[in-house]
Amino acid sequence: MTITQLRAFLTALERGSFTAAAVELESTQASISELVARLERELGAPLFLRGGRRLVPTESALALRAHAELAVSAIENGIETMRSLNALETGTCTFGVLRNAAYYDLSDLVQRFHDRHPGVRVRLVGLNSALVARSIAAGEVEAGLLVLPVDETGLTITPLFRDEVVYASARPDAPTGPVDLTDVAAAKLVLYDAYAGWDDPTRRQLRERASAAGLVIDPAIEVENVETALGLVASGTADTIVSRTIAESASFPPGISVVPFAEPLYDTIALVRREGTHLSPATRRLAEMAQHLLRSRTGSHPGRTAAAGTAGGDLPDGWTRPRDGNAQR
Structure with a gap:
């Protein structure tokens, strides 16, 4: 039994002849x-009495009618729903952000x-990147x-954009040139993303570099938000x-000076999804828009560049770079 058979049956029942049904169904x-x-x-029962000018439905036809209508309606509704989703008229987009x-x-x-897709619900999860990665790996986002x-396994990673990390200070004796790790280890620091702690990707890079040099980074103060940290920096x-993007924002407190690291340090921003999964049309579209937004920033100053191995253009099918993109700095 197929949907085509049921549609032919229902149309013949309604129109009273196979000829009229054929006209309506363009067959x-x-x-x-x-x-x-x-x-x-297939049913083992006649559905119409043939021979007259009109088809006469049997009791079997009348009994089947309601079930056939439900089946055809369900299929047509499903097709329409998928068309709406693919046209981004409905659906939900779940997307994690830094x-x-x-x-x-x-x-x-x-x-x-x-504005472009008002019928689509958007659910943004804005946590530390380490936590967002876990949510994606778990299928929650x-x-x-x-x-x-x-660190999460089973992720497909597409690096997009490198943003230089700089050292920020408002002390009277704040450094005026590039700082090395010895200077950072000796300084009184306030670091943000306290909940994620050293799982935070930026802090993690800093600690790994210090450890390789035999140094320890031990913040005097840990807070959750970068704005709180900057308030403490502004007070001396x-x-x-902070990233170069934050340092150049309109809300960056006056009086804070920033300098680069002697060995440049970068945040590499990437699009991430679970391996072997297909994104919903809405989430894929948002990911494409995010990609274009971030890549439009590259080249605006020496501290922001395209991530190594990436190029402009549309988001590739399946996203091409696997988890080894973690090696990007």
Whole structure:
């Protein structure tokens, strides 16, 4: 039994002849007659009495009618739902973003997406990148935009954009040139993303470098938000590290000077999803828009560049770079 057979049966029942049903379904009388005959053979019962000017439905036909209508309606509704999803008229987009997403204009990204696709629900998860990676690996979030490196396995990673990390201080004796790790280890620091701690990708890079040099980075103060940390820096309480994008934002406190690391340090921002999964049309579209937004920033100053091995253009099918993108710095 097929949906085509049921549709032919219902149309013949409504129109009263195979010829009229064929006209409505843009088919031939012979094809409609054969579809109904095959259905009768499968059911083991006649559905119409033939021979007169109109088809006469049998009791079997009348009993089947309601079930056939439900089956055809369910299939047609399913097709229409899929068409709406693919046209981004309905559905839900679940997307993870890095903690400091506002500094990368991601709120504007969501607004532009919603203006274009108002029927799509958007659910953004804005946690530390290490936590977003876990949510993606667990299937709780479809995809995300986060900072590397992350440890989760089973992820497909596409690096997009490198943002230089700089040292920020408002002390009277604040450094005026590049700082090395010895200077950082000796300084009084306030670091943010306290909940994620050293799982935070930026802090993790700093600690790994210090450990390789035989140094220990031990912050005097840990807070959750970068804004709180910058407030403490502005008061001269402690120094911190921030991305170049944050340092150049309009809200960056006056009086704080920033200098690069002697060995440049970068946040590598990437699109991430679980390996072997297909994104919903809405999430894929948001990911494409995020990619174009971030790549439009590259080259705006020496501290922001395209991630190594990436190029412009549309998001490739399946996203090409596997988990070894974590090696990007």
